[in-house]
Amino acid sequence: xxxxxxxxxxxxxxxxxxxxxxxxxxxxxxxxxxxxxxxxxxxxxxxxxxxxxxxxxxxxxxxxxxxxxxxxxxxxxxxxxxxxxxxxxxxxxxxxxxxxxxxxxxxxxxxxxxxxxxxxxxxxxxxxxxxxxxxxxxxxxxxxxxxxxxxxxxxxxxxxxxxxxxxxxxxxxxxxxxxxxxxxxxxxxxxxxxxxxxxxxxxxxxxxxxxxxxxxxxxxxxxxxxxxxxxxxxxxxxxxxxxxxxxxxxxxxxxxxxxxxxxxxxxxxxxxxxxxxxxxxxxxxxxxxxxxxxxxxxxxxxxxxxxxxxxxxxxxxxxxxxxxxxxxxxxxxxxxxxxxxxxxxxxxxxxxxxxxxxxxxxxxxxxxxxxxxxxxxxxxxxxxxxxxxxxxxxxxxxxxxxxxxxxxxxxxxxxxxxxxxxxxxxxxxxxxxxxxxxxxxxxxxxxxxxxxxxxxxxxxxxxxxxxxxxxxxxxxxxxxxxxxxxx
RNA sequence: GCGCCGGUAGCUCAAUUGGCAGAGCAUUUGACUCUUAAUCAACAGGUUCCGGGUUCAAGUCCCGGCCGGCGCACCA
Numbered sequence: 382x383x384x385x386x387x388x389x390x391x392x393x394x395x396x397x398x399x400x401x402x403x404x405x406x407x408x409x410x411x412x413x414x415x416x417x418x419x420x421x422x423x424x425x426x427x428x429x430x431x432x433x434x435x436x437x438x439x440x441x442x443x444x445x446x447x448x449x450x451x452x453x454x455x456x457x458x459x460x461x462x463x464x465x466x467x468x469x470x471x472x473x474x475x476x477x478x479x480x481x482x483x484x485x486x487x488x489x490x491x492x493x494x495x496x497x498x499x500x501x502x503x504x505x506x507x508x509x510x511x512x513x514x515x516x517x518x519x520x521x522x523x524x525x526x527x528x529x530x531x532x533x534x535x536x537x538x539x540x541x542x543x544x545x546x547x548x549x550x551x552x553x554x555x556x557x558x559x560x561x562x563x564x565x566x567x568x569x570x571x572x573x574x575x576x577x578x579x580x581x582x583x584x585x586x587x588x589x590x591x592x593x594x595x596x597x598x599x600x601x602x603x604x605x606x607x608x609x610x611x612x613x614x615x616x617x618x619x620x621x622x623x624x625x626x627x628x629x630x631x632x633x634x635x636x637x638x639x640x641x642x643x644x645x646x647x648x649x650x651x652x653x654x655x656x657x658x659x660x661x662x663x664x665x666x667x668x669x670x671x672x673x674x675x676x677x678x679x680x681x682x683x684x685x686x687x688x689x690x691x692x693x694x695x696x697x698x699x700x701x702x703x704x705x706x707x708x709x710x711x712x713x714x715x716x717x718x719x720x721x722x723x724x725x726x727x728x729x730x731x732x733x734x735x736x737x738x739x740x741x742x743x744x745x746x747x748x749x750x751x752x753x754x755x756x757x758x759x760x761x762x763x764x765x766x767x768x769x770x771x772x773x774x775x776x777x778x779x780x781x782x783x784x785x786x787x788x789x790x791x792x793x794x795x796x797x798x799x800x801x802x803x804x805x806x807x808x809x810x811x812x813x814x815x816x817x818x819x820x821x822x823x824x825x826x827x828x829x830x831x832x833x834x835x836x837x838x839x840x841x842x843x844x845x846x847x848x849x850x851x852x853x854x855x856x857x858x859x860x861x862x863x864x865x866x867x868x
Numbered sequence: 869g870c871g872c873c874g875g876u877a878g879c880u881c882a883a884u885u886g887g888c889a890g891a892g893c894a895u896u897u898g899a900c901u902c903u904u905a906a907u908c909a910a911c912a913g914g915u916u917c918c919g920g921g922u923u924c925a926a927g928u929c930c931c932g933g934c935c936g937g938c939g940c941a942c943c944a
Contacts (some may be wrong), residue, residue, distance in 0.1 A: 446901060517879040534879095583943095627943050630943085
């Protein structure tokens, strides 16, 4: 039996007695950050003569007999509250506030003799009491379990958490605004899918009672978005959650945020150019620069990013000329020498891609486009015109991780059917991440998909870099955790 | 799923070879008219994650379980 959490209740009923009736609204006139900007000129001991109404949470309290100081925080910053027995209505109650209480304060903007910009409290209202104290006021909260299960307490206690989630929000905004500015229409496609497709991943399964049908949470919005392009929306994007029933790690959460976009008449070269401008621009929107430090190492998003074919990178890493036409046996031997288990169903293309992941991926620190992926691992990408075993596909890598994936879209319905059938063979052979045949999508291609390029960006991964977070959970407000069993 | 590490007061952390379970902050009470993690004094606060076992004696050692961190695997 798991014990209920133990904590100290404040004796709030004693402290507040009849004042427990809290107001439903507070007529707020100023934010902390704006006060600091506006009244920076006040000299120590000077009073502005201006009355304001501020609200926020009591972070610190220094009660000193007939005067008291509190540090109050709102969403923009902090301001000191300065209360005097001779000035402040209900002074004794003010001195008994608890850390974490929400207050609304009326008073004059002043700077104290000791130089701290303050609101001299004329009157105040308790907007909410903190009946549970959250963290150490100096050390914050360090316990991961508590921080992730109760992010509200983590946000109260830890500046780093607030900064990381704020940067994530700014990044999402920048990405969205840049897509709009480039003429992409934001759309929403189904999360409940009869067939999980658009990526290689194990799905979550659910069930709709009235329809009497099994559904899968989407693993990618890709095919729906291309159907909208078939319908005539030439530039579309979706920024939303996808779900993959896979392992949890510092770089993986079962639900994560993907930006996918499609542009008619573009090829993968056009999309690479757009990708680097989009990402570098969004990073600059958030940080004011494309040059930053991630986990102690320099990283620069400045364009153009390095471009290299998968075959060239693998050849360089292994020390011999290798490509998709190298014999499958030789590539498999190179994999085996690197302790990679080679499945019987893998052809040369899959082996080459696996060799890339084993020898190159972790070393790609600066933003890099890896191009010309084998057809075998790219069931939705258009074949390269000069080598039909390759595709016009790229992935971007940075800090040793994949950031984005894009390609010239396969528009030929007959080739698409053949690719799906090959995936179905893999599934029958036991690959539970292989794609399934989506007849509706093939029908859509038969109505005509114009030449189109697509892109998917792992937004959480980019947020980690922008927030300098080593762990994806730091940029997800409420990461997926195992429920605590009560038995 | 596998391996390593961790879980002690509300929070942050101590506890020597197995030998009386502690501190700071928070809470409670009191003092204090310019503090800045205010200060000072006092009180109180424990199923040491859960369940077994070894032992005269277990926070500590052993077994099982729960949850978390990291690594591997899977993947973005």
